Amino acid sequence: MSAVRDVVAHALREAAKYNADSSTPPAAVFWPDPDRAWEPVIGLLQEVVPILVLGEYDSAKAQGPSIWIRTILSASDSVELPAHLAERNDRNPWVIYLPGHGRSSLSDVTTLDSAVSPLAEVALRSNWWPSAYGQAAWTPHAFLGSKNGAGLDIASDAKTKSALTSVLDRLLAEDVHEMRRIGRLDASRLHSLVMTDSVRALLEWLDDPEGTKQALEGARWEAFVEACRSTYGFDPRKDGQLTAATRLGARAGAWRDVWARFVDNPRRYPSLPAVLDKARPEGDLFGGTDPHPDSWPSWNQEQENQLRKALADLDKQNDLGQVRAAVSELAATHLRRDESVWGELGQAPLARVMGYLAELAELSTTPARAGDMQAQIVWYADEGYRVDDLALRAIAAATTAADRDVVCKALKKVYDPWVEATARAFQTAAVAGYNGQIGLDVNRPGESGDSDCWEGWSHAREHHEAVSVGAEGSGGADGRGTSEG
Incomplete structure (x- = not known):
């Protein structure tokens, strides 16, 4: 990867070139910047080029007045410089950065500023960047967009130039080849460098x-x-x-x-x-x-209110088929809200309830399987428990007393008939082929015996009765199916 910063560093090194047959090595490379356009990124460039900055003394920035800079040029070992400053050698000559000053500040001896006058003699023994006398100082936009610079395709409108100033530090870290591949760099693309998301x-x-x-x-x-x-x-x-x-x-x-x-x-x-x-x-x-x-959250709340009323209205229906059809229709209308952002935020509890009620209404159309007690136990353990479980889930999903009230009223219509029919099927099987026992010995786990069958039946019946009693207490099933056992 070759960063845009490396292109600038290479140009500064190239500015130090000289003809060894006819000239002596330049004392430094002077870099004028009357508009201070490069000033925000000098710290980044100092990591690859040894740059001394003219200004008020600040050792951390390798910055100081003209006399301090002359001291470094004469004996750099006598001055402590920041560790991040690039090592100076024949390939990396000293660069003297002049923020707020143009080339004329040092070339016109009749108007020398006292801030730069100690460097006037050094400037005579140095090279400049850009090298041609009279050429305007490189601005970031001019250098980065020039074929003699970075060769980037940068738009010239005011917004792009303003954006370039804002993101110059980030642009210098980008791969120059990638920036060329992108093509025209306008304000929007430049801003995307710092606003990645x-x-x-x-x-x-x-x-x-x-x-x-x-x-x-x-x-x-x-x-x-x-x-x-x-x-x-x-x-x-x-x-x-x-x-x-x-x-x-x-x-x-x-x-x-x-x-x-x-x-x-x-x-x-x-x-x-x-x-x-x-x-x-x-x-x-x-x-x-x-x-x-x-x-809109308020739309979702309006839908919840409508669904609450529709569930309450199920209490007026006496035909089980019509109740099941109404539940299915309500689920088709409202269930998608459970998968919406408002369902994710817990603001659509009744929409979630409809998923349980719709599945319960469908499963409860299958009655308990006829047969002896063992067949009843097997059926409940394989299939029947799912209806009870859905009823419990529907009640648990209701988060307020008003919601629980309408859910239990709906369960009374669609769930209670199944509870009644199932309980009677169990009772018929018990009357026909079950002999109650008192003082039954229950084997420990791993021991054989008929107690496994009894335990399975007890667990199924306890679950079933708990649901019936829970529904009754909530205004749902009346529990008659279990009171006759």
Whole structure:
């Protein structure tokens, strides 16, 4: 990998070349930068090129006044330099970086600034970058886009130049060949270097605008704003949180990916559901039917309320077939909400209940298998227990007293008839072929005997009776099937 930074370093080394037959080695390479455009990345370049910076003394930055720089050029061992400063040798000459100064600052002796005057004599024995006298100092945009520089295809509009300033440190670390392969580098592509996950940043901003702005700050915030403008069609500085939330709920264009990421991990953004509800459009905003009504938490709550009423209305039905058909229809309408983001957040408990009730309604159409007690035990252990289990799961899924009340009323209609029929089948088998025993010896595990059969029957019957009593206590089954045993 050859980083863009290495291209800059190579150019600075090339500026130190001289004709050994006619010239002496240059004392240094002077680098003018009147606009201070390179200043934010000098620290990165110092890792590959020995750069001394003209300015107020700061040993950690290898920065100091002109006299200090002359001292280093004369006897570098006498001055302590930072460890990260690249080792100087014939291949790596000293580079003197002049932020805020152009070449004329040292070439015109009549207007010498006192800040640079001690370097005037050194400049006469040194090379410059760029080397041609009168050539404008290299700006990052000019050098990186030049065939004599990095050879990148960089757009020249104001937004791109501004973006380049913001992400220059990141761009220098990129592979120059990869950057050339990408093609035209505009503001959007440059910002993507620092904003690698704009979708996550957008969701975090929707969840907490102020906190996210503080966390991003600087170049990353500017990159985020640009990504919102170019990709998502809004400006977070002007349009605000509710505008973005409305577009998130509409899921058009690039917002589909944002919604998919939210659904993938909604608990990561705890404040976002409330924001979505505030942004829910009123009236006929979508020109008829909202294409994504399930984007709004309040819609889901409306559906839960309708389902609660529909379950309560089952109590008015007396035909078991009609009750089962109604349960199946309600499940087809509402069960998908259990798989939605609101189900994931636990805001659709009755939708989950419908999955259990629909399966229970289907399984309960199969009556208990006729036969002796052993056949009853085998049937319950293989199949019958599933109906009881679904009833328990339906009750457990109801999270409020009001929900449990309507669930138990629904169970009374669709589950109690099965409990009654099953209990009577068990009783018939018991009357026909079962002789009760008192003081039965129960073998320990591993011992043989008829107790295994008795234990299996006891477990099945206890489970069955517990469900019947539980349903009765909750307003469901009346328990008559077990009271006659």
